Amino acid sequence: MPTVVGIRFKKAGKIYYFDPALSSVTQGDHAIVETARGVEYGEVVVGPREVSDSEVVSPLKPVLRKATDEDAQKVEENIVREKEAFNICLRKITNHDLPMRLIDVEFTFDVNKIIFYFTAEGRIDFRELVKDLAAVFRT
Incomplete structure (x- = not known):
């Protein structure tokens, strides 16, 4: 049975399991992990524990490291950038x-990706919008 830690990226978000590997993270710590979206900063909400193989989505990605004060500062800077x-x-x-409503903007921790959330009544061709945004943010 693998040992995992549960990490949450948003206040009421889903908990994802990661391999604590060589890190010494415990419940309440913040950690830096590699996700499908890139490098992310999250809170350890479930301390190290063993779980059955059926509860783990393979491959189990490792915790890269325990977050530092500089990492927390970068998250705060990203929040300001998200508002801009x-x-x-x-x-x-x-x-x-465009007939769309912007809901939220989210930067990945490493600022390699920006995610824009929106709603719309139907399908929208927003390719030109994406080109404009890519030119502005260079990402």
């Missing part, structure tokens, strides 16, 4: 006259 990106995206949506 939200306002920029709103202006671009208006400029392109």
Whole structure:
């Protein structure tokens, strides 16, 4: 049975399991992990424990390291950047006259990806919007 830690990336978000490997993370710590979206910062909400193989999604990715104060500072900076990106995206949506509603903007911890969440009544061709946003954020 593998030993895992449960990490949550958003306040009420889903808990994902990671291999604590060589890190010494415990419940309440923050950790840096590799996810499908890139490098992310999350809170350890389930301390190291053994689980059955059926509860683990393979391959189990390792915790890269325990988060530092500098990492927490970077997360705070990313939150400020997300607010700026939200306002920029709103202006671009208006400029392109797109019938969509921007819900949220999220930067990955390493700022390699920016995710824009939106809703719309139907399908929307927002390829030009994506090109504009890529030009502004260079990501």
